[in-house]
Amino acid sequence: MNSVTASAVRKTQLLTLVVIASNVVGNVSLSHGMRQVGKIVSASPLDYARAFANPWAMAGVLVLALWMISDLALLSRADLSFVLPVTASAYVLIALAGHFLLHERISAQRWVAIVVITLGVVLAEETPPRTTEGAPEHLL
């Protein structure tokens, strides 16, 4: 592998880590904030806007904005069918964070689910990140 390819692979790996970490931190923070806010099922945007007065919800939204940008950057470098399973490790970390930080109970079945998802992540990581060249012209 030449140095240009190695550097490209490292950038893709770094982006993958940013996508996973920001997904976990953003969702845990937002979930914590939304539970302090209470139930909202409403068609009015104002009811959702009020939720952002909560600092945890606000912080969660900001970190999820970073997640969105890093996810788009990653999709510019890697296949969707690679990005999806690999970034699913966020579910495992979110469940663990829910357990250790928000004190949610994890049943035996959820522990099995966590192992199954982890196997999927490992399997996807063994494929090359990108299998296409250029853009999908037929869509443009």
Place this chain on the structure above:
Amino acid sequence: MRWILVGIIALCNTVGDVLNTAGMKRQGEAELDPRSVAHMVAGIFRNPLVLAGLGALAVAFIALLSLLSISNVSFAVPATAISYLLETLLAKYVLKEKVTWRRWGAASLVAFGVLMLSW
């Protein structure tokens, strides 16, 4: 109510991710220095595929907020399980990615694991 929200999230996530992938591939590989990131973000606002994709994801996000407020995080986030298989299918036939047995296996394991989380 929960399951209606789950359906909206799955559908909008799938459409959004496929449009975003196509749009970002057209924009070219992103670099990581601040100048390139700023350039990439500016490019997104002139990229109709990504704008449409983000619109679909915004709808999914509002549905997710509702779902998070009536159930806990371990239920709400994995509610998108179905979209994993649907997105892998569209990645193969619409985005023309080489979806090998490893990728199908990975998507299936993740989708199954995510469903188990919400049982």
